[in-house]
Amino acid sequence: MMVFVWWLAAGLVLGIVEVVTVDLIFLMLAISAVLAAGAAALGVPLVGQVAVFTVSAVVLLLLVRPWARRHLARATPDIRTNAQSLIGREAVALTRLTGVEGRVRLAGETWSARTEDRAEVPSGTHVRVVRIDGATAVVGPLQTIVEPPPDQT
Template sequence: MDWLGDHAAGLWLAVAILLGIAEMFSLDLILGMLALGALVGMVTALLGAGLAVSAIAAAVASVACLAVVRPPLIKKLHSGPELSLGHGKLVGQQGVVTERITGLEAGRIKLAGEIWTARPYDDTLSIEPGQTVEVLEIRGATAYVHPLPSIES
């Protein structure tokens, strides 16, 4: 036991390194938090505390890291930009009517640099060429649009 007490800081450092290496393979941040606790144990051993005190400090620091530090890190790592792919990314964008759109007859709009078949979202509307519209829905290859109010002086 005397040898352990004399070399506690080195042992805590070895444990921290081993846990850090194991964390690189697991990537779940549990072993990384335990490695931080081992580093706290090493610091307390370097400050002259005994093996039991440094073990308690390491355990408290590990539990604190697991409870306080890990959850926000996991949330941050697992969240990312919401990626809308395909036609879904066009919903909410604005386009310009190039061919008259009515409830009975589909027209055309220029949307994201392409010409799209379009119908009014509200079948009672008639939308004239040159008017700006917002895409509310995409069904197949048809955009369902609603006119945006224009400011005329």
């Protein structure tokens, strides 16, 4: 009966390690340890418990883990946060922008900025954030979508 407790303790430790690593390897091993604990509770000899642990670990690692990783990768959206969320947004030049210096109004805040292509942009011009370089917004021209005229035929 004492082996049952050891398997459960091993499963708990492996579960805690999984929480730290978040790679699903230790989760599969923790599940296998719990299955081996179940076998011990049913009176299966130690050799059978180790066999249950080994077979279930191999099956879980080779079949379930790849499926779970694909499922989790698909379910997790690619969300940009902090300064990276400003890329692609429109800004207004508060001062003359050069390839070296300038200021823009971006998301309600004043940012230091410079142009991407070293061109000069006059104050009041609308620009698009191309990337964030440290605490400086690198901006380019605002891409306007020009609709083709309707067919006159």
